[in-house]
Amino acid sequence: MHEEYTKSEFAAQTALTDKKNLGIIYVLCVCLSMSNTISKHAIKIENLTKRFEKVTAVDDLSLEIGWGELFGLLGPNGAGKTTVINILSTLLEPTNGVAAVADHDVVFGADEVRKIIGVCPQEPAFYQHLTGRENIELMGDLHEVPKDVLKDRVETMLKKIGLEDDADRRAGQYSGGMIRRVSTLMALISDPKVALLDEPTVAMDPVSRRAVWDFIRELKSNGKSIILTTHYMEEAEELCDRVGIIDQGKLIALGSPKELMEEHHAEDLEEVFIKLTGKKLREGF
Amino acid sequence: MALRRTLALVKKNMKMFTRQPAVLFLLLLFPIIVTATFGLAFGGMGQGGVTNFDIGLLNLDAVSTDPQWTNSFEGNLTELEGITVTYFDDNASGQSELLQGNMDAFIVIPEGFGDSCTSYWNSPFDGSSWINTTVELYVDSGSMIASSAIPPLIQQVVLKTMFGNDATTLDLPVDIGSPTLVEASYFTQWDFMAPGIFAFASIFMIMIVAQSLTEERDGGLLKRLGTTPLKSHEFMLSQVISYMLIAVVQVFLVFAASFLIGYRPATDAAGLGFAFAILLAFSLVNVGFGLIAATISKSAEIASGLSFIFIMPQMFFGTFMPLGGLTETISRFMPSNYVTEAITTLFLRGAPVTTLSIWSNLGIVLVSGLVLLLIGVVLFRRYSTR
């Protein structure tokens, strides 16, 4: 995190020394603040309910997530996290209630929503017969990322996540963690305004995990908004501005990790989680 | 609409095809092997068979002073067993019926036929005083049985007309002109099968379409694509373009393979172009069936089995298998049959591309392709994606 900030600070300083740039920076700031005021919330969920035949996966959930916010969605297996992500990513329609991404309704403004979001599904979906690089580039093409930008971005991201040596092998031959990394890059290649990441760091080694954290922080520092589900409490504690804990589709706790720990007199987030859900954590994959 | 997205998916599909040996085999190698083996196996084989011929008759000697000769010719012809005679008023309509495969042969009695016969009987031994005429005989070269059986029959009729029942072989003033007949005698079984084989070669595309779509669906890829700005018509277009490209390569390879083993269809560049076009239209049918098979399949394995529901009937009732009776009725519902029919008309009967029937065949294939595609798209969208 610190590394990231010093980098941008450095960039800001060098830019400031050049007076000509001042005007541009001002305009950029105005634009940025305007774009943030146009849609107040990056994500707005109101009384959202999703019922499958027998189960109510999401039960009257309301939630607002702001721009530049990194939100952690926590909960035991089957709590409804993936269902929330799927509704936000336009794959499922709510049974009741509404959900909107950047003020676009996920049902009626689905096309608009799809332009904005980057989705990392819980089960990594990728083309086995394409290379890792081709898989990532395909997502960039679908989002119409300019060709030259795409090429550079893929290169940088692959390097950062430690895949540059394996990028041109068929993805079908990848190890579990390699697939996860490719899948995460597939979600982030379009530099999405809103990233919906369903357990993006499962099965990753610590180095790769940290690389993903860096990507996520970078998005955040650019004013993007991120929803992250995870079963790693230390990850949520380290990364997230706020977390929401859901159980059986209901929101049972909401606040910054710190607030929650204080409120529940817990040493760490894991303790809070166990206290609230009464279930022992298992890795969800 | 973003062409870039569609093209990116086409590129993806092409990579998937070329990187999977099994898929590549079914799409490209299999058609070549089928063509080559059938071509070599049946390239030297003739065929015997049943007799029941539709023969068209045009009498240009109607104003003759001696109508008895033509009358007796007609009488002797209709008397033959297993022959149905249809009368025509002009050459063009008869020729067109023949080209479209509605008749087995077409006979033109020339003007002066009666005079010719009379001139023979006036001086049977003075050849220089005969008035020579030619009865034109056109045989459907698309039917091997017809082209080998009809000429001798007509010869018989002519002899009977001139000499009565105890006709012997004599030097005659009446010849049977037989340009198409000479050509026909060189046909092998392969020539009759080839058009069906061309249609057959691309049928297995159904299986690849169904398999790869179910794979994409089960791998969660369709869902993943569904979270991007990709529109479903862009996705479908990419499918159609991909398989059309495959079809182009298929047709090219199959034609090239059959050319290499010595097959020379009785057509020109325009005819080849038309055959290309109708086979491309046929790939729409295959993609449509593939989509439908994918919709009703729970997994890729099931998809490959289920696609045979669409492959088998098309193969048996619409390609190189001989038809008759009930099977012929069933074949009316097989798009592949119209492909085979059109290519037969072009390649075997030697009809020009201006022939009406092949265009209506193309129309039928194209329309059924589009309809099946539409059904496939609707079903697939409803059951498989968002």
Ligand SMILES: Nc1ncnc2c1ncn2[C@@H]1O[C@H](COP(=O)(O)OP(=O)(O)OP(=O)(O)O)[C@@H](O)[C@H]1O
């Ligand atoms: N397509 C579906 N049809 C029927 N039930 C479903 C469907 N998808 C999810 N469910 C049910 O909804 C509930 C919530 O599932 P969901 O996948 O959202 O949980 P989750 O919080 O993501 O769990 P995990 O931590 O294991 O990933 C579960 O009971 C699940 O069985």
Ligand SMILES: [Mg+2]
């Ligand atoms: Mg989940």
